[in-house]
């Protein structure tokens with residue numbers, strides 16, 4: 001390669017890659033992040049910044065700055081189940097600095113992380129630059145060839161290139177699957193005092209309404225693979241189905257004028273059983289695509305980055321060979337991923353799939369949900385599971401900044 005040399009090159013500037021970039025650079029490790037797009041502008045990505053992620057920002061002294069950016073705040077989550085409003089999770093009692101979900105466009109979030117990372121002289125972000133292929137010598141990944149034909153030689157390559165990763169080949173994977181796909185779109189609305197985010201569950205219908213202030217971010221859930229059929233039935237029929245969701249969706253035609261306003265999320269749930277091979281580590285969606293249930297994707301991606309930096313950044317900063325440590329990242333994170341995917345699969349099999357299949361009869365919210373609604377203390381349990389997850393990570397990687 002006509003190469004530049006660095007310590008870590010990260011392929012992908014999403015939440016996992018940018019956060020890893022910030023933490024490795026903060027430890028004094030020369031770090032380059034490659035992002036194939038020119039900016040972070042991507043609509044309908046993971047915008048649900050959970051208390052676990054906000055805690056990480058608090059530990060980095062960045063929470064105040066992050067929350068100075070425009071966001072909406074969810075203190076409580078509920079649902080409308082067979083026409084009945086049910087309170088499900090109450091985040092306000094979590095023992096963390098920011099006990100709520102912050103809804104922030106992912107591009108704002110990533111811009112903020114990029115700004116924080118650029119304060120470290122060891123950080124480089126190369127946008128409009130894709131990692132095209134891994135460069136290997138004697139069975140070990142030693143760098144990346146980029147889309148502009150250059151080569152970057154590195155002591156460690158981190159693949160954080162998302163669920164369609166092309167750099168995780170040769171690593172064994174488990175496919176879990178999902179019974180649904182989702183159409184995402186917006187419906188304009190008037191700003192209200194409180195945040196009214198909720199899931200609407202009815203016979204044959206599931207719809208997620210995320211209150212973004214002057215619009216709802218709407219996730220219209222339908223049986224897997226039926227997207228083309230719904231589109232073939234025509235936009236008018238689709239808007240009719242959306243209006244049937246409830247009073248919040250009546251003005252959908254003002255916001256959705258064509259299928260261009262509707263983004264398909266093909267839900268994938270999978271995980272790698274090994275996250276590394278010599279010279280290469282895989283994290284974030286590239287290592288485990290999550291179901292959208294619980295809005296945990298962005299948060300788990302960030303937890304991976306924190307764990308990777310905790311285990312590797314200090315030794316790398318000291319010039320040590322981290323090859324023998326790479327397996328520890330998956331060892332640390334596998335339980336959280338498996339547990340979360342098991343919960344999501346349970347919800348997919350026992351709530352999502354039967355609800356989408358159901359065509360008649362009067363529904364009654366399940367007993368457990370009625371109990372959450374009635375007993376305030378119980379609502380702290382789903383808040384903890386969703387907001388903090390299992391095995392939340394804390395920043396232990398060193399800072400090279402003397403301040």
Ligand SMILES: Cc1cc2nc3c(=O)[nH]c(=O)nc-3n(C[C@H](O)[C@H](O)[C@H](O)COP(=O)(O)OP(=O)(O)OC[C@H]3O[C@@H](n4cnc5c(N)ncnc54)[C@H](O)[C@@H]3O)c2cc1C
Nearest residue numbers: 012014015016036046130131161162284285295296297298
């Ligand atoms: C439509 C949609 C809605 C979603 N909604 C939610 C939600 O509400 N809540 C939630 O938590 N999660 C949600 N997710 C999932 C969430 O966005 C992901 O879990 C999260 O972004 C994963 O972060 P990541 O950094 O691992 O991967 P990604 O965010 O996918 O980032 C990967 C990055 O790598 C870049 N890239 C890819 N290939 C290359 C290459 N060869 N070279 C350089 N760069 C490359 C991509 O451009 C991208 O910026 C949603 C996802 C989608 C698609």
